[in-house]
Amino acid sequence: MAQMNIVQAVNSALDTLLERDENVVIFGEDVGYFGGVFRCTDGLQAKHGLHRVFDTPLSEGGIASIAIGMGINGLRPVAEIQFSDYIFPAFDQITNELAKLRYRSGGEYWAPVTFRTPCGGGIRGGHYHSQSPEVYFTHTPGLKVVVVSNPYDAKGLLTTAVEDDDPVIFFEPKRLYNGPFDGDHTAAAKKWDTHPGGEVPEDYYRIPLGEAKVVAPGDDVTLLAWGTMVHVAQAAAARSPTSCEVIDLRSLLPLDLEAIVASVQKTGRCVVVHEAPRTSGYGGELAAQIMEECFWQLEAPVERVTGWDTPYPHTLEWEYFPSQERVMEAIARTMENN
Amino acid sequence: MAQMNIVQAVNSALDTLLERDENVVIFGEDVGYFGGVFRCTDGLQAKHGLHRVFDTPLSEGGIASIAIGMGINGLRPVAEIQFSDYIFPAFDQITNELAKLRYRSGGEYWAPVTFRTPCGGGIRGGHYHSQSPEVYFTHTPGLKVVVVSNPYDAKGLLTTAVEDDDPVIFFEPKRLYNGPFDGDHTAAAKKWDTHPGGEVPEDYYRIPLGEAKVVAPGDDVTLLAWGTMVHVAQAAAARSPTSCEVIDLRSLLPLDLEAIVASVQKTGRCVVVHEAPRTSGYGGELAAQIMEECFWQLEAPVERVTGWDTPYPHTLEWEYFPSQERVMEAIARTMENN
Amino acid sequence: MSRKRRTLHVPEPPARPGEQPDFSQLKLPKAGEALKPAVDGDAAEMHDLAFSLVRVLDDKHKAVGDWDPKLDAETLRTGLRHMLLLRIYDDRMQTLQRTGKLSFYMKSLGEEAVAIAQGMALRDEDILFPSYRQPGLQLVRGRDLVDMMCHCISNQRDNAKGRQMPVHYTWREGNFVSISSPVGTQFPQAVGAAMAFAYRGEENVAISWVGDGTAAEGDFHYAINFAAVYRAPVILNVVNNQWAISTHMNISIGGATFAARGIAYGLPSIRVDGNDFLALYAVTQWAAERARQGLGATFIEVFTYRGEAHSTSDDPTRYRPKNEWKSWPLGDPIERLKAHLKAIGEWDNKKHKALEKELNELVIKSYKKAEEFGTLDEGPYPPASTLFEDVYKNELPHLRKQRQQLGV
Amino acid sequence: MSRKRRTLHVPEPPARPGEQPDFSQLKLPKAGEALKPAVDGDAAEMHDLAFSLVRVLDDKHKAVGDWDPKLDAETLRTGLRHMLLLRIYDDRMQTLQRTGKLSFYMKSLGEEAVAIAQGMALRDEDILFPSYRQPGLQLVRGRDLVDMMCHCISNQRDNAKGRQMPVHYTWREGNFVSISSPVGTQFPQAVGAAMAFAYRGEENVAISWVGDGTAAEGDFHYAINFAAVYRAPVILNVVNNQWAISTHMNISIGGATFAARGIAYGLPSIRVDGNDFLALYAVTQWAAERARQGLGATFIEVFTYRGEAHSTSDDPTRYRPKNEWKSWPLGDPIERLKAHLKAIGEWDNKKHKALEKELNELVIKSYKKAEEFGTLDEGPYPPASTLFEDVYKNELPHLRKQRQQLGV
Ligand SMILES: Cc1ncc(C[n+]2csc(CCOP(=O)(O)OP(=O)(O)O)c2C)c(N)n1
Ligand SMILES: Cc1ncc(C[n+]2csc(CCOP(=O)(O)OP(=O)(O)O)c2C)c(N)n1
Ligand SMILES: [Mg+2]
Numbered sequence A, B: 001m002a003q004m005n006i007v008q009a010v011n012s013a014l015d016t017l018l019e020r021d022e023n024v025v026i027f028g029e030d031v032g033y034f035g036g037v038f039r040c041t042d043g044l045q046a047k048h049g050l051h052r053v054f055d056t057p058l059s060e061g062g063i064a065s066i067a068i069g070m071g072i073n074g075l076r077p078v079a080e081i082q083f084s085d086y087i088f089p090a091f092d093q094i095t096n097e098l099a100k101l102r103y104r105s106g107g108e109y110w111a112p113v114t115f116r117t118p119c120g121g122g123i124r125g126g127h128y129h130s131q132s133p134e135v136y137f138t139h140t141p142g143l144k145v146v147v148v149s150n151p152y153d154a155k156g157l158l159t160t161a162v163e164d165d166d167p168v169i170f171f172e173p174k175r176l177y178n179g180p181f182d183g184d185h186t187a188a189a190k191k192w193d194t195h196p197g198g199e200v201p202e203d204y205y206r207i208p209l210g211e212a213k214v215v216a217p218g219d220d221v222t223l224l225a226w227g228t229m230v231h232v233a234q235a236a237a238a239r240s241p242t243s244c245e246v247i248d249l250r251s252l253l254p255l256d257l258e259a260i261v262a263s264v265q266k267t268g269r270c271v272v273v274h275e276a277p278r279t280s281g282y283g284g285e286l287a288a289q290i291m292e293e294c295f296w297q298l299e300a301p302v303e304r305v306t307g308w309d310t311p312y313p314h315t316l317e318w319e320y321f322p323s324q325e326r327v328m329e330a331i332a333r334t335m336e337n338n
Numbered sequence C, D: 001m002s003r004k005r006r007t008l009h010v011p012e013p014p015a016r017p018g019e020q021p022d023f024s025q026l027k028l029p030k031a032g033e034a035l036k037p038a039v040d041g042d043a044a045e046m047h048d049l050a051f052s053l054v055r056v057l058d059d060k061h062k063a064v065g066d067w068d069p070k071l072d073a074e075t076l077r078t079g080l081r082h083m084l085l086l087r088i089y090d091d092r093m094q095t096l097q098r099t100g101k102l103s104f105y106m107k108s109l110g111e112e113a114v115a116i117a118q119g120m121a122l123r124d125e126d127i128l129f130p131s132y133r134q135p136g137l138q139l140v141r142g143r144d145l146v147d148m149m150c151h152c153i154s155n156q157r158d159n160a161k162g163r164q165m166p167v168h169y170t171w172r173e174g175n176f177v178s179i180s181s182p183v184g185t186q187f188p189q190a191v192g193a194a195m196a197f198a199y200r201g202e203e204n205v206a207i208s209w210v211g212d213g214t215a216a217e218g219d220f221h222y223a224i225n226f227a228a229v230y231r232a233p234v235i236l237n238v239v240n241n242q243w244a245i246s247t248h249m250n251i252s253i254g255g256a257t258f259a260a261r262g263i264a265y266g267l268p269s270i271r272v273d274g275n276d277f278l279a280l281y282a283v284t285q286w287a288a289e290r291a292r293q294g295l296g297a298t299f300i301e302v303f304t305y306r307g308e309a310h311s312t313s314d315d316p317t318r319y320r321p322k323n324e325w326k327s328w329p330l331g332d333p334i335e336r337l338k339a340h341l342k343a344i345g346e347w348d349n350k351k352h353k354a355l356e357k358e359l360n361e362l363v364i365k366s367y368k369k370a371e372e373f374g375t376l377d378e379g380p381y382p383p384a385s386t387l388f389e390d391v392y393k394n395e396l397p398h399l400r401k402q403r404q405q406l407g408v
């Protein structure tokens, strides 16, 4: 066991994977010599060689497509998209090619590609360094989608994602890289050493995709969140007079519907929290599934606390970012229906 | 008034727009001399000139980006994406640029671009000529999204879309181009002349975006649909013993929530039908909003009848395509909860 | 050349329906004229090849010049056989499409040499990333026609399990990567596959093809750029058949040649007569050898003409002169190879007739066999449960639920 | 050059931290060497310009050769002033960023001539699609520094209403199109804007810039291809400052030059010394004139060096030698123009000092004024209700509801 932040946990996962499987290759913009703009691949090129961890031209479409070709031809590529805001030039290769390859070839071809990409806001990144595009990928059959919320999960889930023979889009909330963040930007920044998820085994381990985690047990309202919002939800739950069960979904697809249903059937109330815009966000899908599965147990409509339906602002970031207060209000609203 | 199919209605709208506004330009792959692979721009180049209706290189990203530049510089471009399956190479320009331009520039710049694109299945087009990607665009603030279901609406909505100063993604279900289609592929193909929507004014008219249309009144279940599924839903409603109110959403964004709420508050039950895959489809968003607005009126969970969470198949198309039967079963299921 | 512009310039083809085909702007170097650089030559010294045209067969049907690959007659006859089979197969399938036996079809007419000659110049371990216009590669690698047909008529033996439209073949055994409809996506994928060969220190090459129209996609640029940067052992071909559905290449290319695009990235870039079996073979062999030696990628413009409609969904008389193909100066690849074989005394009309007959029978027999596994209209199709297979390696819970909902 | 490959080839820069900077591979033609074609010359006859380097200022600081734009001293002094102001402004803003007054900053150090010389060679009606590295264009067109600063410190007077990070300026009055972070997207948009000029028969041109790294994006290819096909009156510049964050241009370019990419599309393609004010001015003027005459697009590689970190988020000593910029043979654009003005007797050190002082004061005074409208930390910011403005032209119902939910 060691103390790690998410940057180090990702680095440790990649290091371990490079050691264990010679087919693992890592590439992307600035990931080679420099070790990535967030330093997630720091030292890996020096340790494993230029041909295993390397820089690419500035071309997300190119990165995605060579990853697919490598995957078809026996490698296990881990590609970094520098910010998830920049994944869109690769959208066609990901949705039309990578996602559909196994299906369209009758199972003859597949490409076990993992895309790692920093997502989310809270870093004054404005419009184009703050987006949370996860829902687009959940609507694309053939892809798996993971969003991590702490170092321990990051390493365990990334290891599983890379070893998975299906393509995985792996989101790393950049606001969490160096410490947990509960939405209170006026408080001093925390480090991971104050959080249980900061304890990370140095050796190889896996966390299965599709298993949500109850991060705080409770009785009256279920809070569903992923990424940074897990911390916001937990903080709101702690401040709320209501007993809340907070669930970190971890993988959005496959979805751990069982865990969600078990909780909502118990509590009868649910608040989904995400950073992405509201309309057609993953919160809508969850609300719909919860209604389908728990209709008779629901005591109030599933509440959604989300980013607004606007692009992500810079100056007014904290008016956009779903706050503890907004989560608490939503909890209170679900309780009104009593 | 004239009898038109959707191809002709679109053509007539474009013709009228070209006449009325010299800033309207139309371009895309094969839309010029040839008049488009679905013939929607037939004759327009000959009539209005090479510089107003022209062919482009085979590059959806290029088409989208020059459209934006033209829009910034005073033109009103109408670009065709030959199949909506091929809109993804333009995804970055559409979601990161076009959608966010007005916002990021503090309102200084905008681009009044309309993308027309044939969508949906039912034509044995398989994987890559059948997709319904509308939900991706509804999750992108800054875009408006329209899906048409008949010639009259097609002309009226397209006219409004092109004249709108916001960007619009305008979906034309290709299975409906030549006639209404209710999902029964074993029946003889119908023509638009048997449908009231086949009557189309030859002159200019507009249909506002954001107004849904009740296409069949009813009391017990609300059916929400758009595009081809409007016809499937109507046929299912007609066959069903239950009294169904069928609503054609027409524009998904802006959404006519009022009309939906009014209907569901009356019926207490709702089935959403769409062709796109289920997970994170627009049906999830609608279900969530309906729960939010009509929680106390709902007698049963909102049902979703959708494409499966697989890529669109070729041979087994009719196992994939949401059928009247599946809609009827869903209606029946909502009625069970009585 | 100076002129004030009045409005937007939009290029047009030399001739439209009702007009005479016009290839007068075409500059065709003579056979044997283009120099052949050493396999390990410096790309910067080969720019000429991107503006010239490598041709081996001369007007008298002789093979001339440095690029003559000096193939034995047996190889040439095999090439002829493959091309002929492809044409007959195409004809048959297109006819069947017209009668409703296939939902869709696309021919290689006039471009048969591309897949056949280039395919023959490679090794079986080399991995192919074709577009829909190179099904002939499968013939070169000996695929059973019955399997190809079963895919095309979408029956239960379609190894793609009915997921795609006809002509979107996949054949892992033949190293023929699943074709997808979005054009161009395979081009940079081939570069990735080539990088994997290099990574492992293997000598194999990857090869891919896109059309003249497709060269406008971003994928084209990714491919050529990444190939150059990593010196990937890949052969990147633009098959310039002058048309992209109804769009003439004048709309696809602003000036220069397609081959010139390779120069811009420092790649050896060769323009080759796409209807000249020998030239195509030689150029591909040269490029493959270069790649195997670790010297990186080659870019090839294959200059040809699309003899047929784009696909069965399309009517070319609406946008180009009816007889344009007949006026096309580089002729018919089959006729040209046949004439060459005859000119060197290795073929005659009688043999040709016999071969045609044999291949016709093979196609007819194969089709009968294929129909035994089902037809488009009647089935049997792959079972409905296959709808939910292969989305992921293992079925995920939500798909299991959906499968059960469909009752399969 | 033949060698068996063992594994994947990955290019590296000539020198890394701890090593000596190494520009020995650089071939620098002499000033005045490159020929200047007629404005209406045939692009196919100008290929040399894509492999050479247009330079006007020689080692003795004299303007030489055909490309000398023969600017009067007043214009040169204006250029010097703008470049100097840009540098002082940059220094000030970067310092302020370090003290937390800005959330982020990016400098133009070493590349000041790009925006200033190119901007000055244009007309005000010409539309600009810059990257984040050409803020200097605003100085050329006389934007008030206070407005630029208000954007950068994200206060209530930011005309972008706080929607973007600093240096993402927008300025419609100056025909300066809103900068967005996704690199390269503006390049083909500029082509569309140029097509609109052509469509209306106007003489104006559009111009855009991307970096060496960015040239790998699909947008780059779209731009150059569409520009060529429609002969759009656009000037497309690749500012090759040799680095894309930590990525050396050797990873961006497989061979040849960036300028060579224009050749591939039949465009006049010119490589120019990006630190030579006169050369940049001349080349841009030539390209603009060509575009105004209806002769279409020009492609320009501006060869320079990024003197500073990529941005304030980045530490270049981790990936390149510390003193690389100092070893860069093409020097500092400000020093070079200054030396030229001195050499022609139009400038001296005293004037320079005075100018520096004046501009320093201007920047300090402007900043004081800017802070009056609010600061990053304290505000006032744009009111919270602006969060919901400009998503659409008019507020849609769901946004109204969300605004009300926020209580604004
Ligand atoms: C991304 C994408 N856009 C559009 C299409 C529709 N389409 C199919 S083939 C084709 C023309 C291709 O022309 P070319 O590249 O010259 O190849 P050819 O058919 O001549 O072999 C078009 C536009 C597509 N399949 N994919
Ligand atoms: C599409 C996209 N991918 C990645 C980034 C992150 N990024 C910002 S600038 C940059 C490097 C750009 O280098 P270059 O094009 O050479 O321009 P320069 O900074 O040198 O002016 C990168 C990778 C981005 N902004 N947009
Ligand atoms: Mg073609």
Ligand SMILES: [Mg+2]
Binding pocket: D211, D212, D213, D239, D240, D241, D242, D243, D244, D245, D306
């Ligand atoms: Mg750069």
